[in-house]
Amino acid sequence: MATVSKVINERYGVSEATAEKVLAVIDQLGYQSSLIASSLRRKSTGVIGVLVAEFEPYSAELLKGISAALDGTGYELLAHAGRSGAHNHSGWERRSLSRLGHTLIDGAIVVTPSMIITDETTIPVVAIDPHTGPDGPMTVDADNVTGARLAVDHLVGLGHRRIAFLGGRPDLRSAALREKGFREALYDAGLSVSSDLIRVGGYHPELAEAPARELLSLPAEERPTAVFAANDISAIKVIEVAESLGLRVPEDLSVIGFDNVPEARDATPPLTTVAQPLHEMGRSALELLLELLEGKQTERHLRLPAELIERSSTAPPAA
Template sequence: MSSSRVTIRDVAAMAGVSVATVSKVLNDRYGVATNTIERVRAVITELGYESSLVARSLRNHRTNVIGVLVWDIEPYSAEVLKGVARAIKGTGYELVVYAAGGKGAERMGWEHRYLSRLSGTLIDGAVMVTPTVQTAPFAGPVVAVDPHAGAEDVPTVASDNLRGAQLAVEHLLGLGHRRIGLLSRPPRDLESGPQREEGYRSALRAAGITPDPDLVRAGGYDDSALEEAARQLLTVPDRPTAIFAANDVSAITTMEVALSMGLRVPGDLSVIGFDNVPESAMTQPGLTTIEQPLQLMGQRSIEMLVELLAGSEPAETHVRLPTRLVVRGSCAAP
């Protein structure tokens, strides 16, 4: 019998008991003999029966499912999800990942749409990864990873973006660069975007350099917009000798654009990124970058959410994790 067609009535018929008895076994209720419980569970295993999440929710007002909401499955979110998957083991919760595939025109406010679809009967709580707004209509607890820059009205997990950007620019300054460009990270309404830009500017000012607005470009949501922003940076008069890209995807794109223009990395242009996604170690040369602990961020978000679902107040509701410089081969003296 196909598991997709198995119902609670099928289990009851095969076990020779009532539907009510099967329901008691499924919900660990009293009033069922031990040998009957064993027989019903054996039939459940044999038939591959699974009660639906909706039915479970209607019975218990809980699904024991946590939702992770992401705009797209890309290197950043994939690393966060690895930490989420590791942390959920042994919690008694199952995991559902909900993504829209990164359709740029619909980006703003995607959390509202996703939570309205998943709330009520599918998930008990949610982790939102890089949300564009900080509030969304949902009855259960919510934790935000890389939160929106607005009021902190939900628990959050982030990295020290300001210090990480300072480390990146300080590394380039230490190599002797003075014309340092910034390829900033969209969307700017995330807390991390302005923090990384401020880290860039503050490191330059600390070195006695006035930030040049001609050396700052905003990366786009899609590949073509990102490539165009990188090309603009590399074609300004007195072009930069180094570029700090505010995420690794932007940095890797910058390296590819530079190569297409006949520029050598790091001979003609130094490039440094932010995130330390696995792809950053696979470029030629390897990408020097700022590591934020993406998997740990995913892990901490689940730990916090499980505490909230248990009715406890986490020791920290706004967690900020340290960043560090990872030196590879994409940066050299100008």
């Protein structure tokens, strides 16, 4: 046991021939040391945790950015989905951090937390799309207000005047900021904000279907000519609902989303959207976390720009 331990941990006191025999058996058996045992002995695991409520297109794109940036750092990646129940968001990150902290992971990137994560967590934490904005731990997000304004300005520029908003999760600051940008852009364009054209879609296709159907089932003179959905998956659901009601996109209805996940490009028609730099957000969050783990003083809150991506789901309204 002692000899094997010395070989695994690269300690002196074992001959080269013996070390080669031990390594050969390790390779033959596919042996891996226990993360928990290693963490107890070394006080570290060499593993970065990425905690998400669920694996969906948005978090998957962030994971790609984090994973690519992890190469060469010496750390491994553990992705953990912490939500239980169909739409039970509350408190999943606290449970996950308590379960994984110090025994399986050295630090965590938490994606769209449903609560305020305080600085008193037992391990370093960086939040992407934070719950209440720049409070608590280090954060990375996109410019949600400007992004929403870009979406509305695009629709107004095409000639739309009855523009509906399908919002995101009420518990997330990003959803509130996107609605804020939506309202500001309409106000600046001299257009009124009608409560009849605002619905909550919850950032989830199942939750977006009913409010989308309500909006598109309004009488023709009241029905919106364009819908801005607070994320791409909800926007794609709007397109599906429009098709089921006999409405053509973009001839009868323009639809624009937010995020620029791969599904937006592959939608029918391809979805006009506001792109968050998701891979860059993931990479930046990892860099901030590594600096924390090294004990460096670094920027606490990073906000990245959003960009309008024009595709085929938006066009001038029908005459």
